[in-house]
Amino acid sequence: MASFVETGPQAPVTEAIRVDKVSPRSRLTRTVRALIVIIVTFIGLIPVFVMGITAFKSRADVVAVPPKLVFKPTLEGFVYLLTERAVLTQDRLAEAQAHIDELNWMQRIALENGQEITGPSDYVFRLKNSAIIAGVSTIVSVGLGLLAAYAFSRFDVPGKGDLLFFILSTRMLPAVVVTIPLFLMYRQLKLHDTHLGMILLYTVFNLSLSVWLLKGFIDEIPREYEEAALVDGYTRLQAFFKIVLPQALTGVAATTVFSLIFAWNEYAFALMLTSERARTAPPSIATMLGRGGIEWSAIAAGSLGFLIPVVIVTFALRRYLLRGVTFGAIRQ
Amino acid sequence: MATIELRQVEKRFGDLQAVKPMDLTIHDGEFVVLLGPSGCGKTTTLRMISGLETVTGGTILLDGRNVTWLHPSERDIAFVFQFFALYPHMTVRQNIAFPLQAQGESHEAIEKRVDEVVELLEIGHLLDMRPGKLSGGDQQRVALARALVRRPAAFLMDEPLGALDADFRETMRAEIKRLHIVQNATTVYVTHDQVEAMAMADRIVVMSEAEIQQVGTPAEVYHKPANLFVARFIGSPGMNLVRGHYADGVVHMPGADNHYSVPPDWRRVLDETFGGEGEVIVGFRPEAAIVSDEGTLAGQVYASDLHGAYTMLHVNMNEHDIIHIRSDRLVLHPIGTPVRFDINPEMVRFFDPRTEKAISREVGQ
Numbered sequence: 001m002a003s004f005v006e007t008g009p010q011a012p013v014t015e016a017i018r019v020d021k022v023s024p025r026s027r028l029t030r031t032v033r034a035l036i037v038i039i040v041t042f043i044g045l046i047p048v049f050v051m052g053i054t055a056f057k058s059r060a061d062v063v064a065v066p067p068k069l070v071f072k073p074t075l076e077g078f079v080y081l082l083t084e085r086a087v088l089t090q091d092r093l094a095e096a097q098a099h100i101d102e103l104n105w106m107q108r109i110a111l112e113n114g115q116e117i118t119g120p121s122d123y124v125f126r127l128k129n130s131a132i133i134a135g136v137s138t139i140v141s142v143g144l145g146l147l148a149a150y151a152f153s154r155f156d157v158p159g160k161g162d163l164l165f166f167i168l169s170t171r172m173l174p175a176v177v178v179t180i181p182l183f184l185m186y187r188q189l190k191l192h193d194t195h196l197g198m199i200l201l202y203t204v205f206n207l208s209l210s211v212w213l214l215k216g217f218i219d220e221i222p223r224e225y226e227e228a229a230l231v232d233g234y235t236r237l238q239a240f241f242k243i244v245l246p247q248a249l250t251g252v253a254a255t256t257v258f259s260l261i262f263a264w265n266e267y268a269f270a271l272m273l274t275s276e277r278a279r280t281a282p283p284s285i286a287t288m289l290g291r292g293g294i295e296w297s298a299i300a301a302g303s304l305g306f307l308i309p310v311v312i313v314t315f316a317l318r319r320y321l322l323r324g325v326t327f328g329a330i331r332q
Numbered sequence: 333m334a335t336i337e338l339r340q341v342e343k344r345f346g347d348l349q350a351v352k353p354m355d356l357t358i359h360d361g362e363f364v365v366l367l368g369p370s371g372c373g374k375t376t377t378l379r380m381i382s383g384l385e386t387v388t389g390g391t392i393l394l395d396g397r398n399v400t401w402l403h404p405s406e407r408d409i410a411f412v413f414q415f416f417a418l419y420p421h422m423t424v425r426q427n428i429a430f431p432l433q434a435q436g437e438s439h440e441a442i443e444k445r446v447d448e449v450v451e452l453l454e455i456g457h458l459l460d461m462r463p464g465k466l467s468g469g470d471q472q473r474v475a476l477a478r479a480l481v482r483r484p485a486a487f488l489m490d491e492p493l494g495a496l497d498a499d500f501r502e503t504m505r506a507e508i509k510r511l512h513i514v515q516n517a518t519t520v521y522v523t524h525d526q527v528e529a530m531a532m533a534d535r536i537v538v539m540s541e542a543e544i545q546q547v548g549t550p551a552e553v554y555h556k557p558a559n560l561f562v563a564r565f566i567g568s569p570g571m572n573l574v575r576g577h578y579a580d581g582v583v584h585m586p587g588a589d590n591h592y593s594v595p596p597d598w599r600r601v602l603d604e605t606f607g608g609e610g611e612v613i614v615g616f617r618p619e620a621a622i623v624s625d626e627g628t629l630a631g632q633v634y635a636s637d638l639h640g641a642y643t644m645l646h647v648n649m650n651e652h653d654i655i656h657i658r659s660d661r662l663v664l665h666p667i668g669t670p671v672r673f674d675i676n677p678e679m680v681r682f683f684d685p686r687t688e689k690a691i692s693r694e695v696g697q
Contacts, residue, residue, distance in 0.1 A: 222415065222417065224413045224415060224417035225417050225419060227384050227404075227411065227413070227417070228411065228413060228417040228419075228478075229419075229430070230383075230384065230403070230404040230405055231382055231383070231384070231404045231405065231407075231409060231410060231411040232405070232410075232430055232431035232434055232478070232482070233405040233431055233434030233435060233482070234405055234434050235403070235405065238434075243419055246421040247420065247421060
C-alpha cells in the first residue's frame with residue numbers, strides 16, 4: 001500500500017481513494033475503534049439480553065443457579081403478566097384436562113401449573129393507559145412546540161430571551177422535587193389519577209424540550225422559502241404548513257421520539273400521581289415485585305413488551321434521527 | 333403591468349435609519365436597477381415594495397392603488413431571491429405551479445400555463461427533478477419561471493445573479509434582459525454590481541447611506557454623475573477626481589506645471605460658482621484622457637496593465653494623486669517614464685468640494 005502513495009495510481013482511478021483511508025496506521029485505528037464500539041455495545045446489551053431470555057423462562061428455570069443459557073422456552077411469563085388466574089381444585093383440574101381441546105394457548109399454559117384464567121390482568125389496562133397518555137401528550141407537546149418554536153424563530157416576540165429561558169427552566173428541577181407540590185395541587189384540582197392530569201403534566205414537561213429542539217431546526221430553514229410563498233399568494237399559516245413543516249420533518253421526527261420516550265418511560269410522577277384509573281405501566285411493573293413471590297419471568301415479559309413500542313417508533317423514524325440528532329440540536 | 337410609486341417611503345430599525353424618506357416612480361414596463369454598496373438600503377427598499385418589510389413611514393402605490401399596508405400576497409408582485417428559494421421538497425413542476433395553486437386555478441389551466449412558461453425558459457427537461465439536483469443556472473431559470481407563471485404586475489429581483497459563477501452570470505443577465513423585453517414587465521432589480529446595472533437598466537437608482545444619490549439612465553449616471561459618490565462608484569476604475577485651485581479660467585493641479593485650462597463653456601459657470609477663484613475637483617473618465625506629447629498635463633507612469641483591447645495606465649501626478657488613463661495597447665509606457673495628456677473637453681466634469689456635488693452647466697441649477 002505504501003507503494004501506492006509513492007508511485008501514484010497504476011491504473012485509471014475510478015473512485016476517489018483518500019490516502020488516510022489507505023494508510024496502514026489509519027486502518028489499524030479503524031479496526032480498534034470498531035472493536036471498542038462492539039465491546040461497548042455488547043456490555044450495553046447484556047441487561048436487555050438477560051431480560052429477553054428471562055421472559056421466556058419457566059418459573060423453575062428463572063431461579064436456577066447458575067443461570068441457564070439453554071432452556072426450554074415458554075410463554076408462561078407473558079401469561080402471568082397479562083392474566084388473572086385462580087388455582088384449581090383437584091376435581092375441577094381433572095374436568096378441565098378432559099376438555100383441553102377447547103382451551104386456547106393461554107389457558108393451556110395456565111392449566112399446566114394447575115390454574116385457570118379468570119380475566120385480563122391490570123397490566124393490560126395500564127398498558128392501554130400508557131399508550132393513551134404518552135401518545136396524546138407527545139402529539140400535543142410536539143404540535144404546540146412546533147408553533148411556539150416557529151414564532152420564536154421568526155418573529156420579534158417581546159422578551160424572547162427571557163421567555164425561552166423560562167420555558168427551559170421548567171426542566172431544571174428534578175421530578176422528585178416537584179412531585180409533592182404537584183400532588184397537592186392535583187388533589188385540589190381533582191386531576192389526581194386522571195388521564196387528563198397525566199397528559200397535561202407530560203405535555204408541559206416535554207414542551208421545553210420540543211420548543212428548544214424544534215427552534216433549532218426551524219432556525220436552519222431560510223426565511224426566504226416562506227417569503228417566496230408569501231409573495232406567491234399564500235398566508236403566513238399556509239406558508240407554514242406547505243413550506244416550513246415539510247422541511248422541518250426531520251426535527252419533528254426527532255422531537256417526537258424524544259418526547260414519546262420520556263412520556264412512555266416516566267416512572268416517578270406516575271407512581272405518585274396515579275393509583276387506579278390512570279396508572280401507567282412503569283409503576284405497575286414494579287408493583288409486581290410484591291405480590292405472592294417475585295414473578296421474575298412476568299416482570300421480564302412486561303419490561304420487554306414495554307420496550308417494543310419505543311423500539312418500533314425509533315426504528316420507523318431512524319432515517320430522520322441520525323440527521324436530526326446532529327443537526328439543530330447543537331445550534332445555540 | 334404596473335407603475336410603482338414610492339412617496340416619502342422610509343424605514344427605521346430602532347435608531348438605525350435603513351432607508352431615509354425617498355421618492356421614486358418606476359414607470360410601466362421599465363427596468364429599474366437599485367445600485368449601491370452593501371448596507372445602502374437597496375434591498376430594504378425592494379422588500380418594502382414587496383411587503384415583506386413594513387414601512388416606517390410613507391406611501392407605496394401600485395398602479396395608483398395604495399398597497400402600503402397590504403399583505404405581500406395581495407400586491408400581485410413576484411420576488412426572485414438571491415438564493416432562489418426554490419422549495420426543496422417539491423419537484424420543479426410543483427415549484428412552478430405553486431403560485432397558481434394559491435389562486436385556486438383549475439388543474440388544466442395550471443398545467444397549460446406551466447407549459448407555456450417552461451417553453452419560454454426552455455426548462456422542459458427539468459420538470460420532474462428536485463431543485464437540489466439542478467445547477468445554479470437552472471435553479472435560476474426555475475426561479476424565474478415561478479415568478480413569471482402568475483403574470484404579476486411587477487417583478488422584484490434581489491441580486492438574482494449573485495449566487496452564480498462569474499462566467500454564467502453573463503448568460504443569465506442576457507436571459508433576464510430578453511425576458512424583460514418579451515414580457516415588457518415592470519422590473520425592479522437590486523445589485524451591487526455596477527457592470528450588471530449598466531448592462532441591464534433602463535434607469536439606474538444609485539443609493540448610498542440610506543438615500544438616493546442619483547436617478548438616471550446608465551449613460552447619465554456614467555457621464556454626468558450627480559456627486560462624488562456616484563463618480564467614484566460607477567465605472568471600474570471610477571472617475572478620476574483631481575483636486576486643484578481654480579482661478580482665471582485655469583485649474584492649478586498638483587504637480588510642477590499642471591495648469592489645466594478650463595474649456596470656454598465651463599469658465600462662466602465656475603466663475604459664478606466660486607466667485608472668481610476657489611478649490612475645485614476636476615473629474616474625467618479614464619477614456620476621456622488623451623495621451624499625446626503635446627498634452628498640457630503631465631505625470632509619471634506608476635503602473636500599466638494590459639486589458640487586451642487597451643492598456644490602463646496608472647499615472648502619478650504627484651505624490652498622492654494617481655489617475656487612470658485608458659491608452660492605446662500598442663504604445664508602450666515603461667514604468668517611471670513621464671507621460672503627457674489632455675482631457676477631452678466634452679467629457680470633463682467639475683465638482684464643488686464643499687458640497688461634493690457636481691457643478692452643472694445648465695442654467696437655473
